[in-house]
Amino acid sequence: MADDRELLSLVAARDEAAFQRLYGRYADRVFRYVLTLLRDHHLAEEVVQETMVAVWRGAGSFKGGSQVSTWIFGIARNQAHALRRREARGAREPEEPLVLPDPAGPLEREGRVLAALEGLPPEQREVVVLAFYEGLSYREIAELLGVPEGTVKSRMYFAKRKLREELT
């Protein structure tokens, strides 16, 4: 199976099948990550579109200095912040909470975890999602957020302390 770098170099050569495979790997991950930033399904879909179009157009300029995942999440993050600024000018409120409506049965625990995540300060929630869901290392997260590695570790420390308080 081709790794992300191989797929991206094929995308740079305008290989649509490789682009679809890369989309398959990242679309849901980007959507859920952006959902935790913007809490709006329509805006999250818009960000997925903008991100993947930017990947298609910018694949040839990827220098390989970072992981492909860090590059893609960086694009998504920039797009999300740009959209947030646009929405703030229009004074639109976030559309929905992260927690699924009326979680029941096997989803009950997931609902509690999502509620606990939502209770975190945004900068702590982002670190937890990037680390535990997206699988980024603290170095990659520091690069993505443009903060020192120590800041990432510190945000994680306080986030997990609060999560554990909420979930026990």
Added chain:
Amino acid sequence: MNCREARELLPWLAAGTLPPEEMGGLLAHLAGCPACRAELAQEVRLSQEVRAAMESLPGAPKGTWERVLARTRGIPIGKLELGSFLVGLSFGLSLRGGRLPLSGELEVLGRKVPLFEIEGGAR
């Protein structure tokens, strides 16, 4: 390594992303520290729960891929195809973001190879 330093690294060990150069010192500490081993077990559980919770959120809506594709391909205006079912050349003109990019493809036994794309024809 003391417990404070070890606990700063435990979430990253639990997530499977701890840099290899930090692994040795942490594992040596864990071997002799039951309290940090118990802490690690909690970290692993938390990371699994966060992952499961995130997976329970909906993914990108159906139709997103088609919308992405429409934006990267543009609206086809015309296509010229030459050759046979073995080898062929095609040239396409489309409208994309106010531009008229011209692209060419070589097709050999059903496998398409992009040849060029010219982002010409400004608004």
